[in-house]
Amino acid sequence: MAFGLRNLEIDDLPDRLPFAGADGMGLVLRDRGRLVGFELVDRPRGAEWLDPSAYIGDEVREAAAVERRRAAAPLPPGPAPSISIAICSKDRYDWVDRLLRSLEPFCAMEPGAPEVLVIDNASTDPRLRDVCMTRAWVRYVQEPLVGLDFARNRALREATGEVVAFLDDDVVIDRDWLWALRRAWAENPDAGCVTGLVLPMVLDTEAQILFERRGGFRRGFRPIRYGPDRFGDVHYPFGAGRFGAGANMSLRRGLVLGLGGFDEALDTGRPLPGGGDLDIFFRVLRSGAMLVYDPQVAVHHEHRRELAVLKRQYYTWGLGHAAFIAKSMNVDPTTRRRFHGLLLWWFNYQLRRMRGRLRRKDPTPMPMILAEVWGGLVGLCGEYGRSRLRIAAIKAAAAKGSGNLRPGSDGASGAAP
Known part of the structure; x- marks a missing residue:
């Protein structure tokens, strides 16, 4: 089973899209480049084409209207915070290379580009170091204590930016990720954390399609500001999964260091390979800072390919x-x-x-x-x-x-x- 993936502009849709032998299609919907929707479409029996206009509903149009209003609004006065990008990895040099290639147009040649750190979390394969050392704009740092949150805390200590943007090594950035990240922090000077949309990179296997059927890592296509409390929601902010995913999160460095950094007893790999992102989202909100979800701060994630995994x-x-x-x-x-x-x-x-x-x-x-x-x-x-x-x-x-x-x-x- 495999689905195709297509990027479509909602005001410039083709009359029909061929399935081209695929079992279905994932439609990434944009308005003037801005992300406004995602649809997973199964191929009906015997069908060779789909009509993309059938999937442009009210929610998509409303998301597009929100983004057009944002584009027309002036940003608050004052400079946006400086940004460091941190990639924590162990041995997955090929994925890190792919992510760095997606960052290169924005970080290698752009004036005032953010610093990029790769935190090598006790790799046994020297090729991760080699991938970094061929790029003068990447700073390679070794963290010998194994565990994702050891590596994240090392990134916080090493970074020079006011904001540290953490990207998992199995993503690539969307074309407007850096621009949208800067805008989100400029729009929300009271934020302690900004999370973003996570879309599928490919839908080549049954496991990847199955995960997207459940909703994937998506948290919607409208920006949301979360404060320390939300009237009438008895589970807020304790259900921290709603706020985003650690694969694509940025944090105000001084705030998180003041909170003691990431909890290194979470995200340790086996036997406890998770929970660190939920914990830091919750602690940021409990500190009194705002947490912002912005769908334009988007990445594309390679979901697990095998059902057993x-x-x-x-x-x-x-x-x-x-x-x-x-x-x-x-x-x-x-x-x-x-x-x-x-x-x-x-x-x-x-x-x-x-x-x-x-x-x-x-x-x-x-x-x-x-x-x-x-x-x-x-x-x-x-x-x-x-x-x-x-x-x-x-x-x-x-x-x-x-x-x-x-x-x-x-x-x-x-x-x-």
Whole structure:
């Protein structure tokens, strides 16, 4: 199973689009280049073409109207904050190379371009370093303590920008990503975090299509400002998944350092490979800063290609979500009642999905729903506490080792010539 992907301007649509042998099509809808919608269209039996105008509904038109009003509005006075871009990776040199190629037109030649850091999180393959050292505009830094949030914290310490934009190594940026990121921070000087849209890069496999059927990483096509509280929403801001994804997030560096940085007991890889983005979104909002979701700050993500790997991903999402909740309730007991309410809602939601699957109304296979639920149960049963003990042992061992193994050591840093 494979779907095509097409970018379409809503005011310049072709009369028809050929399926060209694909099982369906993903339509990325734009208005004067701005992203205003996404539709996943199955190919009807025997059909050779689709009519794209059938998928330009009221929501798409309203999103386009919002973006046109934004384009006409003046930006607030004063300079936008300086930006550093951070890519944290372990061994995936080919993906980092692809991401750097998407950044190159904006970061290698543009005057006043943001600095770009690649944080090598204890790679065993030297090709990641080689990919960086061939680009004079990339700063290569080694972080020997294994764990995504060790690498993210290293990026915060190394960066010179007021804002650090974190990109996962399995994305490429949309053509207006940097421009939209700068505009979002200029429009929202009170923001502590800006997240953006995550679209599929390809839809070549059943697993990738299945993930998009559930909604993927998309959070809509209208900008949203989130404050510390939202009247009438009993789960706000505790259901932090609504705010965006760690694959495409930018944070005010001084604020996050003042909050203690990322929690290194989350996003450790196995056995707790998640939760760090939810945790930092929640903590930013609890600090009193605004969190902004802007769909124009968009990236394209390579979803998991195999069903077995996607099933594992569902497990880790449940695990990370529940570990974040368990951690937060322990850190601040005053939140327990509302987190308990969120957990009840989450398990009821999973039960509704199971019923929907049995009635053939939910596209997610039952084993994946069950994997997410099982991950949630494991996450609630002490996994965060066990992770904290593991991280403490790693830090203690590093402190006894060479200077280059201590968190924050500058001995492993290098820059391209």
